[in-house]
Amino acid sequence: MADEKLTTRAQDFSAWYNELVERAQLAEHSPVRGCMVIRPNGYGIWELIQQNLDKMFKETGHENAYFPLLIPESFLKKEAAHVEGFAPELAVVTHGGGKELEEPLVIRPTSETMIYTMFAKWVQGYRDLPILMNQWANVMRWEMRTRLFLRTTEFLWQEGHTAHETEAEAEEETLKMLGVYRSFAEDFMATPVITGRKTDSERFAGALRTYCIEAMMQDNKALQAGTSHNLGQNFSKVFNLEFQGRDGSMQYAWNTSWGVSTRLIGSLIMVHSDDTGLVLPPRLAPTVAVIVPIYKTDEEKSIVLETADRLFKDLKSKGFRVKMDTRDNMSPGAKYYEWELKGVPMRIEIGPKDVANSTVVIAPRITLDTREEPKPGKKQKLFIAMDALCDAVEDIAGEIQSQLLKNATARRESNSIRGITDYEQMKEILSRDGGFVYAGWNGDPASEAKVKEETRATIRCIPDAEFRSTTAPTKCIVTGEAAKYEVIWSKAY
RNA sequence: CGGGGCGUGGCGCAGCUGGUAGCGCACCUGGUUUGGGACCAGGGGGUCGCACGUUCGAAUCGUGUCGCCCCGACCA
Structure with missing residues (x-):
């Protein structure tokens, strides 16, 4: 690997971001305009986002379901504000089976219209409420200008949709999910966010009120990391989502919708990464630690690999997401650069000296305040006893996670x-x-x-x-x- | 849609006063290396976005076309 260094953030933040996304093999442009291919390194992050958020949704009583990709064009036209908001960015299917369709089908830009159409069938009386649903899906918005993860024509997201008996309940749900997003941002993304409400001009097309979490990137620009909408009765009125209330009268349900997307990956990059490459919070890192064995002679090689393999298996069996880099055609230094670029939170070096001392060297991806300061001009390296490795990896991962949140919070406050x-x-x-x-x-x-x-x-x-x-x-x-x-x-x- | 740039081995580029392609990296083989981006030797791989035209001859000139990237207005 003789790749040149990344453009630095100070030189050109935008170029830095683009290079990083491609060099760390997170994603790249596809043959289709504005659409990205998410590579395993990037998709692994998305999977962890999904797993953890999904758990939080389930814990707050939500269930997953799946609705179709295609939506009859007429559905989108029913809600006035919604039409106006989304019309310019729709992709439309006009042909199927070799024939022109009677009614064009829109590729969903979001699923309110489809989902509330279905909710209307499922709800008769107040006992059918609330409905607390979520779907993990892809959506399309024909954006003028795209950027990997931040704005792509097709993107992955989750969209929660709920229906409630009262306005107060809907508002409570809207704010509860905003709270879920906030916790997720802080606890998993190590990203401090500001919660608040959008002004009318920034409000979701069709919502009564839109709430958001806003994060600050390293170039001091804001990024909306998640939104939660109180839709009021706007959609229920249009899609006849009615129920018979406790007093016997027919009433329209109160809806909410909330979502986060693959954009979160862009946010992770712009909040934490540095001029060396990607930096990932351990809780969302597909690989938390990578073992790099070091040796010269054949004898050293066999003993180092044997020891490294034992530690690797031990870590793995305890549930750590760990990798071992046994490539023989690459010097340790080259491996260091590669794994740093790819954002692995810590590197475990094992060489002959370590084997002799029953220790390993752990190099955290970022400098930890909780540990001994690195020597001037050097990276921080921690000497860990082999028999304490699992605990150490756990501890260091926790320290990196907190350090990242601390650094990001300090940066936001100072700006x-x-x-x-x-x-x-x-x-x-x-x-x-x-x-x-x-x-x-x-x-x-x-x-x-x-x-x-x-x-x-x-x-x-x-x-x-x-x-x-x-x-x-x-x-x-x-x-x-x-x-x-x-x-x-x-x-x- | 306005402005700018670019399409040539996997990636990044050179060649472009016409004579049917070259460099670096990557890749393959062998050997020596390996505690912060190793080195030597050998080797495989493209017909130059696409179309038409000019010409004895086009990566190179002309026209057209498609696509991509960057900067703006729109957006999670």
């Missing part, structure tokens, strides 16, 4: 600016370093649009109470009028 009251100053900040600017807003879409036009920044959300500044801004930063909300302004993906 969050509060207390700005001067619009010119905000413009200056947004055009220079960017970041999250907390400031007042009069609640008028016009002032929001003005900022977007002049700075390309948008209101990411009206943050929940715990994220707001201790002293609330009194004036709208754009107009100087009384502020209705404190909001977060930022450029976004």
